Amino acid sequence: MASDHPPGENTRAVHLPPAPVPAQQPLGTPVYRTAAFAFSSSAEYAALLSGETAGYSYSRIDNPTADAFATAVAALEGHRLPGPTAAQGFASGMAAISTVFWTFTGAGTHVVAPAAVYGGTYGFLRHVAARFGVQADFVDVTDLDQVRAALRPETRIVYAETVANPTTAVADLPALAEIAHRQGALLVVDSTMAPPVVCRPLEHGADLVLHSATKYLGGHSDTTGGVVSGAPGLISQIRAVRIDTGGILAPDEAFLLRRGLETLPLRVRRQCSTAMLFAAAVARHPAVRRVDYPGLPGHPGHQTAIRLFDAGPEGTRFGAIVSVTPHGGRQAGYELADRLRVGQVATSLGGTHTVVSHVASTTHRQFDDAALAAAGMDPGAVRFSIGLEDGEDLIADVHQALDALAGHGDGTEPDRAELDRTELAGTKLSGAELSGAELSGAGEAGGGTAGRLDGPGGLSGTPSLGSREERA
Numbered sequence: 245m246a247s248d249h250p251p252g253e254n255t256r257a258v259h260l261p262p263a264p265v266p267a268q269q270p271l272g273t274p275v276y277r278t279a280a281f282a283f284s285s286s287a288e289y290a291a292l293l294s295g296e297t298a299g300y301s302y303s304r305i306d307n308p309t310a311d312a313f314a315t316a317v318a319a320l321e322g323h324r325l326p327g328p329t330a331a332q333g334f335a336s337g338m339a340a341i342s343t344v345f346w347t348f349t350g351a352g353t354h355v356v357a358p359a360a361v362y363g364g365t366y367g368f369l370r371h372v373a374a375r376f377g378v379q380a381d382f383v384d385v386t387d388l389d390q391v392r393a394a395l396r397p398e399t400r401i402v403y404a405e406t407v408a409n410p411t412t413a414v415a416d417l418p419a420l421a422e423i424a425h426r427q428g429a430l431l432v433v434d435s436t437m438a439p440p441v442v443c444r445p446l447e448h449g450a451d452l453v454l455h456s457a458t459k460y461l462g463g464h465s466d467t468t469g470g471v472v473s474g475a476p477g478l479i480s481q482i483r484a485v486r487i488d489t490g491g492i493l494a495p496d497e498a499f500l501l502r503r504g505l506e507t508l509p510l511r512v513r514r515q516c517s518t519a520m521l522f523a524a525a526v527a528r529h530p531a532v533r534r535v536d537y538p539g540l541p542g543h544p545g546h547q548t549a550i551r552l553f554d555a556g557p558e559g560t561r562f563g564a565i566v567s568v569t570p571h572g573g574r575q576a577g578y579e580l581a582d583r584l585r586v587g588q589v590a591t592s593l594g595g596t597h598t599v600v601s602h603v604a605s606t607t608h609r610q611f612d613d614a615a616l617a618a619a620g621m622d623p624g625a626v627r628f629s630i631g632l633e634d635g636e637d638l639i640a641d642v643h644q645a646l647d648a649l650a651g652h653g654d655g656t657e658p659d660r661a662e663l664d665r666t667e668l669a670g671t672k673l674s675g676a677e678l679s680g681a682e683l684s685g686a687g688e689a690g691g692g693t694a695g696r697l698d699g700p701g702g703l704s705g706t707p708s709l710g711s712r713e714e715r716a
């Protein structure tokens with residue numbers, strides 16, 4: 245400011261002293277809530293924009309708080325990989341997903357995706373990318389022959405979900421990676437339902453792993469975001485398209501998501517343990533036609549999950565999404581969801597609250613009846629995202645809702661095939677794990693004989709619930 249012309253009050257107000265830049269690393273993540281960054285000269289600005297120097301110019305291009313989140317996710321996803329892992333944050337999971345397709349597909353190219361893919365991804369491929377000449381085939385990706393048969397010379401992406409939403413089908417990632425790579429295509433994995441303390445798809449051959457960070461990574465249902473991780477060369481291509489399409493992660497959201505990561509293992513480990521016993525308890529209720537949960541030994545993806553998923557002292561972490569299909573079709577599904585008192589009918593998943601949604605009318609409303617059937621989804625299915633409540637409260641809650649529904653059943657026990665899908669033989673669980681307050685034994689994945697179900701709606705043997713006081 246020229247000394248012979250004292251600045252007026254408005255100029256002084258706008259040109260306040262800048263905030264200090266501390267030499268000490270803050271323990272919490274600073275929120276850079278700024279759209280733009282200042283330069284000491286036009287030459288400095290030009291050098292940064294041309295990539296000669298590193299730094300920040302404009303928050304649609306890069307923002308330090310968004311980078312703090314992305315870097316943290318890259319570290320979690322890639323911590324066992326020999327080479328570097330990079331990541332980019334996005335405004336939502338769909339912004340991340342669509343940017344991956346915008347980056348690696350174009351008119352005349354082809355994608356193989358799961359028939360049971362998340363409804364938003366299905367809608368994007370069917371109704372948006374298709375208008376730009378990208379073709380997609382939707383197949384059962386757990387059937388590798390179907391994947392091979394769907395490949396074309398112009399296939400650029402084989403797309404999978406580690407655990408499908410809401411069928412809970414488990415993808416054989418190494419096998420899919422081999423098939424994709426033989427074709428010269430990328431394996432892109434949505435691992436929203438299996439965050440990096442359950443599975444890290446890059447370790448199993450995936451080229452890119454993405455998340456709706458809105459779910460487990462944030463973990464508190466209070467922010468939306470997305471993130472894609474992979475080798476730096478792929479991520480820099482994604483960043484370039486992200487800059488042009490604009491689906492950036494805002495700094496406040498990035499702060500919340502970054503903070504959520506610090507409790508990811510604590511939350512997800514407890515949610516997985518509760519989900520295991522919840523699934524087992526629900527499966528034997530006479531009003532229940534079917535339970536889909538990878539932790540149940542009869543689940544088609546059970547062995548794949550044991551092979552690919554992390555195991556802690558509590559055993560394998562099979563995720564915390566349980567799909568429950570009552571007898572009685574669509575109406576029974578509505579009623580089951582509506583009769584819950586602890587579980588809440590709400591959008592989203594992966595947060596502290598247990599939330600439920602009737603699948604056919606919510607997350608998969610984009611699916612017509614044929615697509616629902618092809619994806620193996622029942623119109624009555626209700627998806628439970630198990631939260632951090634006491635497991636015994638969740639089980640009592642679902643039992644009272646199912647008891648009220650019992651009239652929808654045929655009055656008999658579920659048939660033998662269904663029981664085979666739901667027996668718990670081979671899991672290592674205890675009441676303490678249900679509470680999540682402590683973890684039992686040194687279980688290895690799938691070992692032991694505890695946890696057999698006994699009688700409708702009840703558990704006998706090792707999985708006892710105990711009282712809340714005992715477990716405190």
Ligand SMILES: Cc1ncc(COP(=O)(O)O)c(C=O)c1O
Pocket residue numbers: 336337338339362364405409434436437455456457458468469470592
């Ligand atoms: C598996 C999966 N992928 C992607 C998304 C989309 O994420 P977002 O809602 O953050 O855009 C969701 C949202 O429910 C999801 O469940």
